Amino acid sequence: RSNAEKFEFQAEVSRLMDILINSLYSNKDIFLRELISNASDALDKIRFLSLTDKDVLGEGDDTKLEIQIKLDKENKILSIRDRGVGMTKEDLIKNLGTIAKSGTSAFVEKMQTGGDLNLIGQFGVGFYSVYLVADYVEVISKHNDDKQYVWESKADGAFAISEDTYNEPIGRGTEIRLHLREEAGEYLEESKLKELVKKYSEFINFPIYLWATKEVDVEVPAEEDDSSDDEEKPAESTEEEKEDEEADKDEDEEKPKTKTIKETTQEWERLNDVKAIWLRSPKEVTEEEYTKFYHSLAKDFGDEKPMAWSHFNAEGDVEFKAVLFVPPKAPADLYESYYNSNKSNLKLYVRRVFISDEFDELLPKYLMFLLGLVDSDTLPLNVSREMLQQHNSLKTIKKKLIRKALDMIRKLAEEDPDEIHGQDKKEVEESKENDEKRGQYAKFWNEFGKSVKLGIIEDAANRNRLAKLLRFETTTSEGKLTSLDQYISRMKSGQKDIFYITGSSKEQLEKSPFLERLKKKNLEVIFFTDPVDEYLMQYLMDYEDKKFQNVSKEGLKLGKDSKDKEVKESFKELTKWWKETLATENVDDVKISNRLADTPCVVVTSKYGWSANMERIMQSQTL
Ligand code: ADP
């Protein structure tokens, strides 16, 4: 085209496209879901803009917020168009080629190490999946602020942009034309497209139409000799039909002779017609539907089910509906970015209108691993985002969401605790390696346990609720995870405190001399081996009126022993000598210990000082 301007793809984008074009990946279907998802995003954007400025919607067909799919079998073109926000010339250049998103190189890397192409949408590069099925793609787009432009590329490292002076005006929005490859012919079958929309795009909240072939009955004048070649008529008529025929004959006098023939025409057929899942009653929604809904939210279309979900309707001063999911796995960078970002995975809707998926005021940081959606009738629609962020109801929504989230996790813990199937030690060891054999809560703990601990540290109001969710191993738990409630239920008579020890691993701690007497006395001690545990225990002072005692610190009380005083007295000279010999810059004090059985002596830290483990952690952080 004479008016085309040429551009080169940014290098990473180019690499990505090469990978896609040469991919042997069998599930090429995913391109359709990515295009529909982009169309839906664009429609969300224009609808959001229209809240404060009605005029952006235009008039006539432009006001219809919908997605249309059309096939051109002859030319092997599949097109998907939306009446969304559209793209300006600048948008086309930036969004479709010259600016690489952070996900681009991450995705390229994943692909090179055998990652799943199915996750392309998660990396923010879903558009390029069109090159799984097409060798030439045109994107025609019209934004309110610009003229109609065409973006086109044969994925040969370059793309072209031209002002569109040859196609019909499409009105506001975007039309994507895929010139399908020879081997992608199946995407010209209506049945295939219907199947794909059902399968992947069922939760799109805009109508999706297909320009579909329809067989219709048409009345045409009957000719004299038509009976001989009328294939539509069954050889033998049923009784009813005979009666109908009789009736017809009666009318024959007045009416001209007609017959019905089948003709094919084309019309828009709606492919999705599901009420938004969160508006339905939780009783009506099946497990499979929740799973599929989760997949669409997570942009992860694997077979893994979410670990748990909670779907509820909050009533009262602040009304909202919400669905929360615990994903089957934590993303690799969940805790890496913990202190610099607060990327929420909740979508906010106000009265069915999508507002934002970057609304961080809905959940505290430690729950940012949850996925889901909130739709509120109480929040105002026609205000800016900034106003919305300060709205009073948000605090109430947040509070209720936390409660529901913690309830959901508690239920998971109750319904599917860490029951290791198998009793002898070998089986226990084996099942520790094999998550499948363990209860869901063990899996949850593995993936998200740290979040519960961060919650205890950060959320004083829910500290006790969160402490109930805490799991750990102990000197007597034999590899199973146990809870504080279980620990308390096993406490020995006369035991007042909850004992714990911190260190870098269970194996190291098991050998600790600090445990000798406690073991002899059959007192259970909690192992805390995660660096965050040291911080955790600075916030978790007590639980159900029981104090926590670090057994490696000074002042350990194992219950009263009548001989304590006598023993102390008889060794007074020795301890005095030790203290003088070691000098005060090395030790604060030398005492008779009640925690040792075989080891002659041990160095303990003072009650309010850092534990040796904490020293170790602090050292590793400053190095
Ligand atoms: P993502 O959707 O995650 O942002 P994509 O690769 O699917 O990543 O799309 C890239 C960008 O191209 C989108 O963010 C959007 O700005 C733009 N885009 C793609 N399709 C459309 C469309 N149908 N209408 C408007 N903009 C679109």
Ligand code: MG
């Ligand atoms: Mg996308």
